[in-house]
Amino acid sequence: MAARLARRLTPKLLGVLLLPFALASCVLTPGTFVSSLRIDADRHFTFTYVGEVIAVDLGGEFAKGMKDGGDGDAKGTDPAATDDEEPTLQKIAKQKPVPKDTKPAETDDKTATDAKNRAIAATLAKEIGYRKVTYLGDGKFSIDYAISGTLDRGFLWPYNLDAEVLFPFIALEVRANNTVRIKAPGYANQSDASKGLAGGMTDKGPTSQLDGTFTLDTDAEIVSQNQEDGAVTTGTRKTVTWKATPTTKDAPTAVLRFK
Template identity: 50%
Template sequence: MFHRIKGLALALAAPMLLIGCAFSPGKFTSTLTILADRSFTFSYQGEVIAVDVAKDMGDAFKGMGKDGESDKKKITAALLRDATLQEDEDAPAIEDEEAAKDDAEKEAKFKAIAEALTKEAGYRSVAYRGDGVFVIDYQISGKLTHNFLWPYNLDAEVIFPFIVLELRGQDAVRVKAPAFGETDSPGEGKSSGAKAKLDGTFTLITDGELVSQNNEDGAKTEGNRRTVTWKATPLSKDAPMAMVKIAPLP
């Protein structure tokens, strides 16, 4: 009976559990250089942190509803409370064993992810430090003849982008860094758990025409280049965004 009730409760939360983990920046330094001839260089040095999205989404539901919980969450909690009364005295030991097994599997998966990333162009070093923390040195250069986003690695199951370069028309590129601040776009931004660990700077350098940017401190001019630096902290509001005009596509 206990396992049947527990299964029902887990079924209610299944959409969240399927999401699993995402990745967010920790302490980092990142620079993006976009030149008018369409050449670019992007670098990221620092921490990348694995986040339990299912847990964060569960925490986010707290406070919903008239009495601080949604009706579904109240029902789930009641089912779990009733089920707990039917557990035998060996249940705590079994749960501890299962938790230890889950942690070991998670650590093994993270080590495999680190190995997978080392095979991708641009990763100069990837080290897994344990507890979901990776230390990464990444740099890549190329031509903006197509959109660019990072990170993205299907083998490592890394699909949430920290930064997106989107070509707009024939002669412009839009820069968005959703992981470095708040965003209203679905699927972008940081989980609440990772936000407290955010500590870094993102710098855009360009000799193209800086059409717009959302840093209230504005841009600095050095020679023929303009520089915008965003500070990413737990208090950061708007995610970095900018529009740059570059040479038209041939």
């Protein structure tokens, strides 16, 4: 039963199911960045991320998409319309003037969003590994993050319940057969999943700003990896570098075996 259900969970359907959680959370996407992951055969690892992170207001994007769809319908040609329709100039003349001291709703929304993003920056700065978190405005953060540890359990980043950051850029899954699976969905523009989750954001959305590199450095055995240029060997270590752009569809993925 569970297996059949899992097979039916296409990225689009999964996005729809996750949408209520996404709208209530803070979704971050990479901007311009440099990221690295060093994994040693003895399970020691170091992960770094330096660069921009962009906060996506999925609730706002979803509402905007719904509004744009409604406007499009309203602007359509009505076959039943006649020449008796009130002239446009008369309509304009009848419109009530907007008071000069009226504050646009967009300004209120932006102020609230900026306040939320500053709170997110303050929350993230309390977490170990964040050497610098600066909110730059317009949903953009500057982040310097580095953490080291031992892979005796999985690792996700970014992930912070207090800041409601729930969708990580990278995930390390430690397996029972002495291997670790690395996948970095945040470093690719996986359109099917993102459209299902975000309701289909435009090409001018946050993923259009994706511009960075992710480098894996290891002396463990590389069981598999999906970078077509392969690994570069230097002494006892190998490196694999992925480039992340708006046209990158495949998330960086690799499986390593520990000694």
